[in-house]
Amino acid sequence: MNAPARARGRFPLRLEQLRAAPAKPLAAAPGPQGIGLDSHGVRERLLQRLQAEGLRDARVLAAMRAVPRHAFVDTALAAQAYEDTSLPIGLGQTISKPSVVARMIELLIAPQPAGKPLRLLEIGTGCGYQAAVLAQIGRFVVSIERLKPLHDRARENLAASRTPALRLVYGDGRLGHAPNAPYDGVIAAAGGDDLPAAWLDQLAPGGRLVAPMLDARSGRQALVVVDRREDGSLARSEHEAVKFVPLKSGVD
Template structure:
């Protein structure tokens, strides 16, 4: 005799109330075969997937920010800017899985993309001279692949970024075009002479270091502005970060900070 229809289960089910059905030990566990066409499509998708896919994950970016905070980066503006810019989009696909590690990576022509901690530190130093809420006009010397310029564009009213190596200038243009950055202008030219047409700048940041700070940079720094650049320290024989502030009366004040390692600052274009 039939026991009658079973009552419909109530949802959501609670797993702690679900009893597993009894199964004989000899009974094989059956798994339905995936349709061959679906498997083939997924296999092609995996083969075509670039190494950087998935690096837009919130967790990947947040781990990088947590490391920056642990190393002393406190400016919420800087952290927000670096959260917004996909660093993996600025490195070669083969290196994309290392994009959010705290390491510099090659970008060609003997140049590198700076470590996230170095970018954060230099940008934080530069912004420290700006009032909260300000949208400064910034000059970057050495566009490289365009990553730091993209970070600066999150914080500025306008960014002028100069690159002397034509292949890197073209690479930066291509990388930045994909992000539709509208307040950033790339200039192919000699970074040692700055860019006078848009001067003065509230902030100047350099991604290459020499034995001195070029006079045009100082001339193009606005009163109340700050310059941050690597420079050779004669005492140690290595590079250190130098910060130069221009006061309202036009006077300059210089301070030296931690050791860094950047590519040499060169004149001319190539």
């Protein structure tokens, strides 16, 4: 991606480096050539499938159009990057299905009017794909990863974008990230049998949390949405079944 000549930014960005700026499409990282994965047509076919399945938010569509998913997966799996499937990224973790990414982000930003500058918190950076999509939508995004090798990999994957809107943090996701709270949205890429209090405490009035959570009655995971009303009270709803890796505390 072309940019004015200047020193390259590094992750995590210091707060003084952050500024409000429109997100830009990500340049594809070096990867497989000659297989058409850098073609916008490939991404468009995926988006058409997602729209046929119910995706409507123009902000989510534009963000997913701008981010090359194949740049975030191993070369051996790149040919499957635009199939609606999760793919392994190492250490027992996966990059979520595009349909799940789209659904969760659409739920996350649904209460927020178009054009509002959003502050978002992601729990579980993984390879950095969803963080990249969120950075296309939010004015400022903090993404936390507890596994150091994945944190480092996400930094490499996202280095080419050099966006000041995204801050990567190595730390315990269950603690959220209080220094930059409150957030208009909190989204988790791992599920447990509870919602950490820190996530709810760091949610701004009018904000929304979207996370997978284990249903004690059925033993299955489902998407849970929690809205913080303007008066500070919380409203919770449960949505469709999902399957995410377990939410863990601490760092490795």
